Amino acid sequence: MELKNFDPNGVGVDNGAFFGLPFTPEQAALVLISAPWDVTVSYGAGAALAPDALIGASTQLDLYDAAAPGAWRAGIATADIDPAIEECSARLRADARKVIDHLEGGGSQQDDYVVRKIRRVNDGSREFNDLIRTQAARWLGEGKTVGLIGGDHSTPYGLIAALADRNPGFGVLHVDAHCDLRDAYEGFEFSHASIMHNVLRDFPQVSRLVQVGVRDYCDAEAERARTDPRIALFDDRTLREAVFDGRSWLSQCARIVNALPPLVYVSFDVDGLTIEHCPHTGTPVPGGLTFDEAACLLECVVRSGRRIIGFDLVEVVPSDDDRTDVIVGARMLYKLCGLTLKSNAR
Numbered sequence: 001m002e003l004k005n006f007d008p009n010g011v012g013v014d015n016g017a018f019f020g021l022p023f024t025p026e027q028a029a030l031v032l033i034s035a036p037w038d039v040t041v042s043y044g045a046g047a048a049l050a051p052d053a054l055i056g057a058s059t060q061l062d063l064y065d066a067a068a069p070g071a072w073r074a075g076i077a078t079a080d081i082d083p084a085i086e087e088c089s090a091r092l093r094a095d096a097r098k099v100i101d102h103l104e105g106g107g108s109q110q111d112d113y114v115v116r117k118i119r120r121v122n123d124g125s126r127e128f129n130d131l132i133r134t135q136a137a138r139w140l141g142e143g144k145t146v147g148l149i150g151g152d153h154s155t156p157y158g159l160i161a162a163l164a165d166r167n168p169g170f171g172v173l174h175v176d177a178h179c180d181l182r183d184a185y186e187g188f189e190f191s192h193a194s195i196m197h198n199v200l201r202d203f204p205q206v207s208r209l210v211q212v213g214v215r216d217y218c219d220a221e222a223e224r225a226r227t228d229p230r231i232a233l234f235d236d237r238t239l240r241e242a243v244f245d246g247r248s249w250l251s252q253c254a255r256i257v258n259a260l261p262p263l264v265y266v267s268f269d270v271d272g273l274t275i276e277h278c279p280h281t282g283t284p285v286p287g288g289l290t291f292d293e294a295a296c297l298l299e300c301v302v303r304s305g306r307r308i309i310g311f312d313l314v315e316v317v318p319s320d321d322d323r324t325d326v327i328v329g330a331r332m333l334y335k336l337c338g339l340t341l342k343s344n345a346r
Contacts, residue, residue: 036089071341135158168205
């Protein structure tokens, strides 16, 4: 379907693209790349199925968004999904699962039984990161903004790397239930629990990591967040105490936004939301932001004049019995798309 024949007020078209939009990547300002990968998840798997499930759910939402009316007209395109990614994910997931079971049973990472499996997972993860980095670099090189749909939270490493190659300084707004500051969790260097550790380690271009809604993290992560000048932690407990004390959510958003530099990358783990929004995500945690609070925060970022240079949405896990996760995920993805386009239109 060509754009001239597309009816934004009509029935969502099941054309294999996010939101049923008729744009090719060459036509669009924003290109969405998919990362069906969940090799290192330490509890519930299934995030690798999210890109296809979100494409299906996304055609059910209406395109008008009062926060960014008409932003979609700049073009939101769906890059082809590489089927080899999901196949490799499934293969390496079997190795990772054996490692995790071994460790949870009291074994060691140095035991012969798992050493080779850990090495295979780490080597495969590096290859995956390079693939995403190359794909993102292609579209960035053509002047596109790029968003990534995971997959688990390890997946945006390659996109952040490609952005670091092109931007001397930017901040990361990280919405999550977890800090993700662990070093090679369970032996996996590119674990979903290590993404922000790896970003800070490898990309000095990330001048600020602003973490919002976190509420499940270890002592070492708490100490790292407290002592690292690049990290600003707005944990769930502190945010809730402020609201209970009568301070508005808008005032909390202003504090968060003020910690960010002019260029912002948004890393959005769906488990940063309250558990009823994502009951099947891999590591659900009570507490968190409501959908409206998260959307308000993103709107405040754009309203402040900051520019969103890229984003990811990760850890959505589809369920055959409950569509909540993909419905919420599709709508949060659309918010991210519209507000990103709006911030770049200026």
